[in-house]
Amino acid sequence: MVKYIFITGGVLSGLGKGVVTASTGLLLKSLGYNVTAIKIDPYVNVDAGTMNPYMHGEVFVTEDGGETDLDIGHYERFLGINLTKKHNITTGQIYYSVIMKERKGEYLGKCVQIIPHITDEIKERIREVARESSADIVLVEIGGTVGDIEGLPFLEAIRQMRIEEGIRNTLAIHVALAPIISTGEQKTKPVQHSIQELRRIGIQPDVVIVRSPRELEEENRAKIALYSNLPKEAVFSDPDVDTIYRVPLILHSKGYTKYVASKLGLRYKEPDLSKWEEFVNKLTSPKNYIKIAMIGKYTKLHDSYISIVEALKHSAAWNNIGLKLGWFEATDIERGKIDLNQLKNYDGAVILPGFGKRGSEGKITAIKYLRENEIPILGICFGMQLMVIEYARNVVGLTKANSTELDPSTPYPVVDLLPSQYNVEHLGGTMRLGAHPIIIEENSTAWEMYGKKTVYERHRHRYEVNPKYIDLLESAGLRISGWSREKYPEFIEQRRTRVFYFGTQPHPEFKSRPLKPSPVYLYFVKKVVEATKK
């Protein structure tokens, strides 16, 4: 019998519900269960791929090429597993499929309605993931906050599922905020209200997790329990902490794992969280730091690059070093508002991924400065493409070299549209997506990173380094050290350089895990640390 845990949120979004969901998953997995997680996003987009990072944070890419919500990234990192695109359900997908079925005549004779047709479709999709992942426990997080109009069909589906699956096989967790007001008081009213709203919809929570800048006061815990129709033991305090990776440890120390297990009738034996603890300790108490410049165009919202930041953290922890990130807005570099000499204060730089013209010349200027001043560079996707453009312009001498994405009439299209993209009309879900094999050349930086011939990393791009320019670039010292099966450049480096210089077309950050960092990031951090010691 599969157990379902439904996680809802109240008061406001951005409370860290995804982290609570991921932490719950990690804790239950540590009891020896097979756990998986689903994120429901009540917006009408079919997936996150058509939203820009300022709308929605990073687009997380799954192994099978899903363009998903960034919470899927939290789940993968905490659970240490790969999920598929089916683990991110949106209103857009549900309606799309119900409308297609209606057109096919699958509901012939019926009036198609939100209840039961939309809610049935929601339940079927959740159960399909349960079946396909053969999980013992499925966590289902509902995005947004309770009371949002667009979330209602999903909450109704959950209400029905709780009856159909049996009350002992499901658990409802509500995560809400107890704010601290200017007098310093911790207030519980918003939590009470959001629970009332949830109960009005027909869902009585079994567990309430209270987010607050500090620990929930005992008196407030009792008050919330009373208003939620719950024993005090069902209310857990989840205060702000130094790192999200500490959240499972904090919840566990408060008896959360045992409580959830008992409610679902799961066997309980004290789990071994020592490896995770070791990681958190390394992450939070470094003796020395490296400074990394992060150069991108969505730098005002750091969530735009969450997997990259996390991959750097994983790598820093296992290199026994702390991380200080400095954010550089590429558009400001372009406008001359930033003195590039500041980059000299950094031990390394990451050229962040992106799309479109804005900020691209700023990034190219920064790459030139970094290369000439021998500061280690790691370029991700668009970052790698811009490294190639910079090299073509300033080393090979093709001054007007560009990507056709940025200048369609460039005389030297060193980055050009992938042939598979020539006839693409619709922009949703049509990039080169997901994991594809990369063949690595021996005696290269790439080989030192991975130590094997074929690796799989996740992609999300329409453009590639133009094969026509490879000979020219290589004769000027650039090296292609990783190739796709179709012979597209996947990794670039320099043939003769003492300094770390590496660009990757795929996004290795999506596969980085706290206990198993991405080989690319791990090696980058290692080399940066070594360089600071010289």
Ligand code: GLN
């Ligand atoms: N805009 C580039 C492309 O489509 C790079 C995309 C990215 O950085 N994810 O190829």
